[in-house]
Amino acid sequence: MPSDSSSDKIKLAEEFTQAERDAVYKAIATRRDVRDQFLDVPLPDDLIGRLLGAAHAAPSVGFMQPWNFIVIRDVQMRQAAFEAFSRANEEAAAMFAPERRDLYRSLKLEGIRKAPVSICVTCDPQRAGPVVLGRTHNPRMDSYSTVCAIQNLWLAARAEGVGVGWVSIFRDDDVRSLLGIPERVEVVAWLCLGYVESLYTEPELAVKGWRQRLSLDELIFEERWSEP
Numbered sequence: 001m002p003s004d005s006s007s008d009k010i011k012l013a014e015e016f017t018q019a020e021r022d023a024v025y026k027a028i029a030t031r032r033d034v035r036d037q038f039l040d041v042p043l044p045d046d047l048i049g050r051l052l053g054a055a056h057a058a059p060s061v062g063f064m065q066p067w068n069f070i071v072i073r074d075v076q077m078r079q080a081a082f083e084a085f086s087r088a089n090e091e092a093a094a095m096f097a098p099e100r101r102d103l104y105r106s107l108k109l110e111g112i113r114k115a116p117v118s119i120c121v122t123c124d125p126q127r128a129g130p131v132v133l134g135r136t137h138n139p140r141m142d143s144y145s146t147v148c149a150i151q152n153l154w155l156a157a158r159a160e161g162v163g164v165g166w167v168s169i170f171r172d173d174d175v176r177s178l179l180g181i182p183e184r185v186e187v188v189a190w191l192c193l194g195y196v197e198s199l200y201t202e203p204e205l206a207v208k209g210w211r212q213r214l215s216l217d218e219l220i221f222e223e224r225w226s227e228p
């Protein structure tokens with residue numbers, strides 16, 4: 001006989017039709033990071049609102065909800081962010097071994113000016129006071145929570161036909177001063193959003209020979225860490 005808790009689980013599974021389950025996995029499998037495929041078409045405010053609603057529904061440590069979302073449409077702001085990216089990207093290129101550098105330089109790693117909207121996602125470590133349920137022994141849990149919000153937004157955007165690109169090639173201070181973000185607040189992500197003409201079916205970095213997807217089987221351990 002199944003225990004009460006396992007029959008409850010089975011009931012919960014019935015709340016999604018097979019088509020709804022398929023849709024969730026489809027969004028996960030076909031979500032891509034978008035750099036260059038953005039269309040010059042504005043995103044409606046209500047759509048942006050739904051995406052932010054999805055982000056705000058994310059789990060967070062101690063229900064801290066440490067995120068803020070700075071919505072940036074202004075062309076000059078996006079141009080300034082692009083210039084900050086370009087400076088950081090030059091520094092980044094120099095860090096790769098010479099044989100990788102040309103390939104690195106050939107990659108398009110942002111869509112800041114092409115995408116009509118950027119959203120900077122931040123994390124306020126003071127949102128819920130000095131002691132937070134679940135964060136007592138690892139303060140990074142607030143950043144992890146914010147990343148959960150970003151992933152929710154990213155998947156919801158895929159279902160809405162909106163591309164998202166995460167740009168992290170910035171000096172932190174450049175983004176902070178551009179957007180007036182206080183020192184205590186962490187800059188977690190600069191996201192570029194827009195309708196897209198098409199999406200890669202595989203990660204663009206894999207298609208362009210930068211790095212391939214790892215085998216999942218090799219990443220799963222049974223019971224204990226067991227590196228070969």
Ligand SMILES: Cc1cc2c(cc1C)N(C[C@H](O)[C@H](O)[C@H](O)COP(=O)(O)O)c1[nH]c(=O)[nH]c(=O)c1N2
Binds near residue numbers: 033108110168206
């Ligand atoms: C935290 C973080 C930061 C970045 C990224 C992702 C994440 C999670 N990615 C996107 C990344 O390259 C991409 O997710 C992988 O290559 C896998 O491709 P898909 O997302 O499956 O298309 C990314 N891409 C890019 O072109 N410029 C960037 O600065 C970043 N930064």
